[in-house]
Amino acid sequence: MDFVNAIILLLNYIFVPALAYGSQLALGAIFVTLIYGILRFANFATGDMMSFGTMFVILFTFYFQSIGISFGVLPTALLAIPFGIIFMVGYMLIIDKLVFKYYRINKSPPVQLAMVSIGVMFVTQAVVRIIIGPSDRRFFDGEKFLIKAGEFKEMTGLNEGLAIKSTQVITIIVTLILVSTLFWFLNKTKTGKSMRAYSDNEDLALLSGIDPKKIVMITWVIAGILATIGGALYGLDKSFKPFTYFNNMLPIFAAAIVGGIGNPFGAFLGGYVIAFSEILLTYAYRKFFMYVLPESMEPDGLIQLLSTDYKFAVSFSILVIVLLYRPSGIFKGKVL
Amino acid sequence: MRKNLNVIAAYSIMMGLIILVGIFQSWNIALSIFNLCLISAVMTIGANIQWGYAGLINFGIMGFTALGGLAAVLISVDPVQEAWSVGGFNILFSLFLITAMVLAVRYILKNYKKSKNRTYIVAAIIILGIIIIRFISEPGIEAIEGVNPAKTGFLGGLGLPIIFSWVVGAFFAGGLAFVIGKVALGLRADYLAIATLLISEIVIAIIKHEDWLTRGVKNVIGLKRPAPYEVNLQQTEWFISLVEKFNSSKLNLITDLTERQATLNQLVIEGSSVFVKLCYSGLFLVVVIILLILTQKALYSPWGRMMRAIRDNEEAANAMGKNVVKQHLLIFVLGSAIVGIAGAMLVTQDGLFTPGSYRPLRYTFLIWVMVIIGGSGNNFGAILGGFVVWFLWIEAAPIGLYLVNLTTAGLDDTHFLKVHLIESVPYFRFLMMGVGLLVIMRYRPKGILPEKIEIK
Numbered sequence: 136m137d138f139v140n141a142i143i144l145l146l147n148y149i150f151v152p153a154l155a156y157g158s159q160l161a162l163g164a165i166f167v168t169l170i171y172g173i174l175r176f177a178n179f180a181t182g183d184m185m186s187f188g189t190m191f192v193i194l195f196t197f198y199f200q201s202i203g204i205s206f207g208v209l210p211t212a213l214l215a216i217p218f219g220i221i222f223m224v225g226y227m228l229i230i231d232k233l234v235f236k237y238y239r240i241n242k243s244p245p246v247q248l249a250m251v252s253i254g255v256m257f258v259t260q261a262v263v264r265i266i267i268g269p270s271d272r273r274f275f276d277g278e279k280f281l282i283k284a285g286e287f288k289e290m291t292g293l294n295e296g297l298a299i300k301s302t303q304v305i306t307i308i309v310t311l312i313l314v315s316t317l318f319w320f321l322n323k324t325k326t327g328k329s330m331r332a333y334s335d336n337e338d339l340a341l342l343s344g345i346d347p348k349k350i351v352m353i354t355w356v357i358a359g360i361l362a363t364i365g366g367a368l369y370g371l372d373k374s375f376k377p378f379t380y381f382n383n384m385l386p387i388f389a390a391a392i393v394g395g396i397g398n399p400f401g402a403f404l405g406g407y408v409i410a411f412s413e414i415l416l417t418y419a420y421r422k423f424f425m426y427v428l429p430e431s432m433e434p435d436g437l438i439q440l441l442s443t444d445y446k447f448a449v450s451f452s453i454l455v456i457v458l459l460y461r462p463s464g465i466f467k468g469k470v471l
Numbered sequence: 472m473r474k475n476l477n478v479i480a481a482y483s484i485m486m487g488l489i490i491l492v493g494i495f496q497s498w499n500i501a502l503s504i505f506n507l508c509l510i511s512a513v514m515t516i517g518a519n520i521q522w523g524y525a526g527l528i529n530f531g532i533m534g535f536t537a538l539g540g541l542a543a544v545l546i547s548v549d550p551v552q553e554a555w556s557v558g559g560f561n562i563l564f565s566l567f568l569i570t571a572m573v574l575a576v577r578y579i580l581k582n583y584k585k586s587k588n589r590t591y592i593v594a595a596i597i598i599l600g601i602i603i604i605r606f607i608s609e610p611g612i613e614a615i616e617g618v619n620p621a622k623t624g625f626l627g628g629l630g631l632p633i634i635f636s637w638v639v640g641a642f643f644a645g646g647l648a649f650v651i652g653k654v655a656l657g658l659r660a661d662y663l664a665i666a667t668l669l670i671s672e673i674v675i676a677i678i679k680h681e682d683w684l685t686r687g688v689k690n691v692i693g694l695k696r697p698a699p700y701e702v703n704l705q706q707t708e709w710f711i712s713l714v715e716k717f718n719s720s721k722l723n724l725i726t727d728l729t730e731r732q733a734t735l736n737q738l739v740i741e742g743s744s745v746f747v748k749l750c751y752s753g754l755f756l757v758v759v760i761i762l763l764i765l766t767q768k769a770l771y772s773p774w775g776r777m778m779r780a781i782r783d784n785e786e787a788a789n790a791m792g793k794n795v796v797k798q799h800l801l802i803f804v805l806g807s808a809i810v811g812i813a814g815a816m817l818v819t820q821d822g823l824f825t826p827g828s829y830r831p832l833r834y835t836f837l838i839w840v841m842v843i844i845g846g847s848g849n850n851f852g853a854i855l856g857g858f859v860v861w862f863l864w865i866e867a868a869p870i871g872l873y874l875v876n877l878t879t880a881g882l883d884d885t886h887f888l889k890v891h892l893i894e895s896v897p898y899f900r901f902l903m904m905g906v907g908l909l910v911i912m913r914y915r916p917k918g919i920l921p922e923k924i925e926i927k
Contacts (some may be wrong), residue, residue: 176661177661177664177665179836199484199763234909234913238912244660245660246528246660246661246664247912247916249661249664250839250843250912251908251909251912252906253836253839253907253908254842254904254905254908254912255905255909256836256905256907257836257840257901257902257903257904257905257908258901258902258906258909260694260832260901261898261899261900261901261902261905261907262896264895264898264901265895265898265899265902267894268894268895281598292854294833310730315536381832385668385669385672388668388669389669392662392665406877428545442679442680444676444679445676445680447672447676448672448673448677451670451672451673452673454665454666454669455654455655455666455669455670455673458655458658458662458665458666459655462658462659
């Protein structure tokens with residue numbers, strides 16, 4: 136029985152949260168990796184673009200709530216996401232036309248594009264803060280828990296409860312659907328294949344008659360969808376604050392690079408690698424060992440490898456180690 | 472003279488703007504902008520050496536700034552004797568163990584061939600080392616943090632004048648840069664950017680959470696000053712007479728004696744804070760000028776030519792027998808050390824060390840905006856960038872407010888749009904920075920004062 140309790144404990148505090156957090160990171164990481172693979176620059180505006188999309192989701196959610204539309208037990212935000220995506224994609228296409236296109240046509244070095252993306256970061260940040268303000272916003276409604284800790288305890292008669300938030304389940308399901316559609320698109324459709332070809336070898340792709348304008352546009356559309364959904368899911372699960380989103384850029388970058396930048400599947404897994412290592416290394420295992428070990432060997436300390444303050448630092452350290460020993464990422468494979 | 476006309480013009484306009492702020496807002500504001508402009512200028516000199524001279528992207532400026540600030544604390548704060556007596560030994564012993572561990576790992580890496588066993592042994596040493604160090608340091612850290620936590624709770628510093636920390640800050644930052652450079656400089660440009668950005672976040676995390684060293688988010692306040700205190704100045708005879716002399720025409724107009732005394736007191740209070748800021752300006756100006764002379768000399772020296780050659784064509788420079796790796800490391804360390812000086816100067820001026828305030832937007836990206844807007848590769852340009860951008864960063868709010876009022880003049884004062892826009896005036900600075908950066912990168916990619924290298 137103690138053993139089952141220990142497993143439930145780990146599920147509750149490590150596995151489920153890490154899976155949800157990892158999914159959110161994974162979406163962001165695929166976004167980064169797509170931009171890097173096809174448009175060939177490190178997009179420092181990632182976090183702020185995600186907050187931009189989320190902002191529209193929130194605004195539409197509030198609008199729907201005010202006119203009395205709801206989605207039953209599910210959060211209203213899910214209904215608002217498509218509208219958010221439309222605005223987000225529009226914004227990205229405008230930004231691309233006004234800013235990035237010039238450098239792409241001039242074949243500027245990636246470093247210059249990265250610098251430009253910092254300018255975009257500043258502008259996006261300003262727009263978001265001017266429209267919705269810098270404060271913390273929650274826009275979740277509907278049923279909060281799928282399984283409550285208390286109910287679970289009653290049901291199974293265990294000491295440890297397993298609480299699963301509905302946002303966590305939604306996050307995981309939406310991510311799986313989105314990512315599998317994306318992979319299907321990249322691997323099976325003609326457009327997807329031409330995107331991969333373009334990312335692999337630009338000149339060759341152009342020679343074989345692939346229209347670069349179309350590729351770039353589709354990339355931004357996919358990126359916009361990923362950024363909005365990733366941002367909205369993060370905001371539903373935790374809360375929306377522009378500054379947090381800016382900071383999330385860092386673990387997202389870490390995930391993209393750990394997975395091998397330019398490789399969407401790597402980025403997908405990279406998100407989970409980062410999330411799990413962050414949580415595994417900063418969790419206090421005391422209770423777990425209390426269940427598993429006999430009473431005489433019970434630990435007195437927290438058995439925590441690192442204090443939770445270093446949560447971010449963990450993912451960065453992993454990234455630095457990966458960059459140094461395997462700059463092409465853990466999951467090499469083909470480019471895009 | 473003629474060819475420097477644009478430099479002179481740009482700097483005179485900048486000075487004119489600051490003087491205008493002095494006349495229209497107050498001299499206090501003008502001087503605090505000027506001081507921070509000078510500090511920003513030091514940072515941009517550092518970033519410019521790395522990016523403009525050598526083409527290295529360092530997005531870790533925030534980390535080096537924070538290390539400089541840490542140096543200011545460790546140098547100037549008086550040592551906390553009690554903390555040293557309860558936990559000093561554990562800390563010192565842990566430091567010794569860390570050094571021993573690093574040396575052991577280095578020894579193994581150097582003297583044994585690459586093999587699976589070597590990797591395992593190195594991993595074992597690191598893991599064991601961390602466990603042992605935690606066991607030894609934990610009681611010490613707890614004891615130190617328990618010593619009067621409201622006031623101290625850390626080891627304190629050396630109790631030396633804070634000015635020394637400017638040099639020490641440079642060494643701290645340079646040391647960290649050496650370690651980072653050793654491991655990360657081989658990366659491609661954009662990877663280096665991301666790696667340094669993340670490493671600087673790790674540095675901040677450590678500074679924020681190692682309370683025994685830095686007091687963490689509890690902040691260190693009331694650092695010693697290299698300049699006199701306002702309160703003391705207000706009671707000094709010569710200062711009061713100085714203020715009287717300066718404002719004699721104004722004071723002579725007032726006939727009533729008590730009123731005259733009251734006005735004088737007011738003027739003395741204002742004058743004292745201006746005077747203190749002027750002292751800082753003087754100190755900072757000396758640093759900026761020294762750095763400017765040195766970097767200009769370096770730029771036109773054979774070494775500077777070599778750096779540009781490496782920047783423009785690494786392979787060719789390598790083929791000519793220049794040690795690219797070594798030079799990159801050198802310039803990375805030098806630039807970061809200069810940023811460290813700026814970090815120490817910043818904390819010196821503020822008189823407090825707040826680890827929570829180090830954010831990448833303000834201390835990394837803004838500095839980059841400065842370098843790029845000003846003109847990378849040109850020291851005068853980089854410094855000008857520091858001035859222009861910092862000036863706009865501060866004055867963006869009043870300018871934004873003015874613009875909002877202008878564009879919404881037709882609307883009622885209580886109109887929701889107007890109220891909302893006025894509330895969000897502080898964020899216009901981000902917009903201004905972003906648009907400024909984008910416009911400069913598009914239409915004047917070399918910055919306001921572009922790099923100009925004369926070939927004699």
